Amino acid sequence: xxxxKFTINNIEYEIREWKETDSIPELTKLxxxxxxxxADMGLIFLATHQSDEQTKRRIEKGDCFVIEHEGKLIxxxxxxxxxxxxxxxxxxxxxxxxxxxxxxxxxMQQSGIGSMLMEFIEEYAKEMGMRELAxxxxxxxxxxxxxxxxxxxxxxxxxxxxxxxYRSVVMSKKL
Numbered sequence: 284x285x286x287x288k289f290t291i292n293n294i295e296y297e298i299r300e301w302k303e304t305d306s307i308p309e310l311t312k313l314x315x316x317x318x319x320x321x322a323d324m325g326l327i328f329l330a331t332h333q334s335d336e337q338t339k340r341r342i343e344k345g346d347c348f349v350i351e352h353e354g355k356l357i358x359x360x361x362x363x364x365x366x367x368x369x370x371x372x373x374x375x376x377x378x379x380x381x382x383x384x385x386x387x388x389x390x391m392q393q394s395g396i397g398s399m400l401m402e403f404i405e406e407y408a409k410e411m412g413m414r415e416l417a418x419x420x421x422x423x424x425x426x427x428x429x430x431x432x433x434x435x436x437x438x439x440x441x442x443x444x445x446x447x448x449y450r451s452v453v454m455s456k457k458l
Contacts, residue, residue: 291395301347311338317386327448357388360400371442379415409458417455
């Protein structure tokens, strides 16, 4: 299913929903490549090492979107509805949703593809009737915090997940 088309440097891309025929191992490898600089900083994000089974579970929990180029997955983002059982306070907010598994092929980062995915996911959340969009990242990933702040995301609170080796900054943006 086609969701959105956009052009960067005369190359047309499309953001579309994840399909059953897409390759979970290919998506897992994309996540590992995209999150490798964070792993090199000593930060153990789940996406730095998650298994194919974990990737599949994370896809099934929400709405997963991808971008392909020349037959390969080059970017992804997943949107999750509020979770009443989440240990993260912000993620229990019924007027909010949150995103994760946000990744762009390393050689294509800084090209505008990530920004297009962010614009898309913000609009998609709005269309779902959500009033707020949240995320979390390591408090040590200053470059990511700055990126999200420039997009209008604000600090909400800290959270310590038991599956990572850092304290997370939870941020949100009013839609």
